[in-house]
Amino acid sequence: MSDSTLTAGSRVFDIDAIRADFPILQRKINDQTLVYLDTAATSQKPKQVIEALTNYYEQTNANVHRGVHTLSIEATDGYELARTKVAKFINAVRPEEVIWTRNTSESLNLVAATWAEANVGEGDNIVITAMEHHSNIVPWQHLAEKKNAELRYLAADEDGLLDISELDSIVDSRTKIVAATHMSNVLGSINPIAELANRAHAVGAVILVDAAQSVPHMPVDVQALDADFLCFSAHKMLGPTGIGVLWGRYELLEVMPPYMFGGDMILEVTYENATWNDLPYKFEAGTPNIADAIATGAAVDYLTELGMDNVWQHEQELTAYAMEQILSLDSVKVLGPQDSALRGGVISFIHGTIHPHDLGTALDQQGIAIRTGHHCAMPLVRSFDVVAAARASFYIYNTKSEIDALVNGISETERYFSRCPVA
C-alpha cells in the first residue's frame, strides 16, 4: 500500500492488461460491446479503485482526526496518505497544499469566494479565456458583478488556440487573477499556462489553472507551470465521483479566509468566537469524503505505475489516429486545432446534416458512448455558430479499433438517415 514502493512508469503499458482492469468494458450496450468515448465527462474506474472503496468500507471505516481507536487511526492515515500521493503526483511543495473538495467546480468556487473575494476590488479586473467551462466563467461573472470589477476574456483564434497576442494589454496593472483552463474540454487545445503565469506575476496577479482535463492525461507539475492555484476532479482520472482537489501555494492558502465553517476546520471555539485550524484542515469543514479520498490515492497509484508520460503518449497516438480517421469523413468538421500535436484526446465535431443528438442516439444503438450538446461551454460552442456538437474523448483504455468503430458508426448513421422515407 505504501507509495514509497511505487516507481513512475514501472508497469508496462499493455493495453489488453489495462482493459482487463476495467470491469465495465465487458458490458454490452444494446447488444453491442461498449465503446466508451466519453472520458472527458467522466472516466471509467479500474478494479483497483473500486476495491480501494470496498476495502475501506469493509475493513477500515471510521471518522478521521477524531478518535484514538485503531480504525480511526487507520482511516486518518489512509486519508492523509492519499493527500501525499496527490501532492507528489502534481509535484506540490508540501501535502498541506492539497485541499480535498467535491470537484473542480467547488475548487474554483472556493478560490472565487475566498482569495478573490478578499483581493478583487472595484475597478480591478479578472481575466479568463473564451474557452472556459461554465464552472470557470460563472463564479467570476458573479464576483465581478458583486465587486464592480471587470471580467475580461482572452480570445481563441480560428484554429481554437488561445490568442495571446494582446496578453500584455488584457492582463494589466488592475488584473488580480488570471483563471484559465489548461486543456479545453471542447476544443482539446492545450493552453500556454506558463506564459500566462509569467504575465500574471509580472503585474502582481495570481494564476488559477482549471486542470480538470489535463491532470488525468499528461504530466502536470504545479511548480514548473508556476501556478498559484490548480483545480481538478478525481472522477475524470479513474477515481470516484464526489471528490476533487484544490492545490494552492502554501503562502496564499495560509492567509485566505475559510470557505465553509464547521468541525475539523477550527482550532479552538469559545461561545464568542473561533480560531481557524492549520492547512489543509482550514478548508475541510465537517467529516470529509474519506473513502473517496483513499480511492483517489489508488487512482493516482494506478496512473503513476503506468507513468504519465506513457499515458500522454498513448493518447497522443490515439488522437492523431482519430483526427485522421474522422477528418477522412467529408461530412464532418472538427472544432479546434486541426494539428493533433496541439491538442489532447478530446475531439468535438459537427456533422454536416445530422444533429449531434440524433448521432448520439444512433451511436448508442451501436454501443458507442459519446457526449453530445454544448459541453458546459455554451459561449464557446456558439462562437462556432452551432448550438451543439458531438464529442469523442479518449483515455488509457481506448484503442484504435474503437476509433474505427466510431468512424464506422458515423457512416452507418449517415446511411440510416439517408434512406428514402416510405411515407
Added chain:
Amino acid sequence: MPGGMSGLGDMDELYEAIILDHYRSPRNTAAVDEPDIDLEVNNPFCGDEFHIQLKIENDAVSAIGITGRGCAISQASASLLAELVEGKSSTEVQAAVDAVRRLLKGEEITDEETDILGDIEALGGVRKFPVRIKCALLSWVGLGDALKEHLDG
C-alpha cells in the same frame, strides 16, 4: 430499409418514416406577417431552438410559421405541429397540445384524440428513448404556453 441496418437496433421506432419525412421537408417554414404570437423556444441542453409565429383571426390559427434548428425529432415535431394547428381554434389547439403531452408521457389518449393527432402519433416512438422526449415536446409546450398567455392577455 427499416430494421435492416446492422446494429442500429430500435432506431426505427424513434425515426419512423413520417418523422424523417417531416425532418427533411419541414412544413410551414415561411415567416408570418404581423404575427399575433411570436415566440422563441429553445432547449439549450440539446441545442434546439425554434422561432414560432402565429396569426390568429376569428379565434382560429390562420397562419403559422416555424423556423429553427434542432435534432430530427424536434424538427419533425415542430413541423407536425405546424401542419396540425393551421385552421384550428385556440381551444382545439390547446386540446391537441394536451393530447401530445399525454402521448409522449405514455398516458392514455382517447380514440377521438388519436384521430385528431393523425401522423403525430408517430412521435410516440420517443417514449422508448426518455432523454429524447423533451426534443419532441419543445415546440408543443412553447406554443401551449404562448397561446394561453395570448388568450389571457
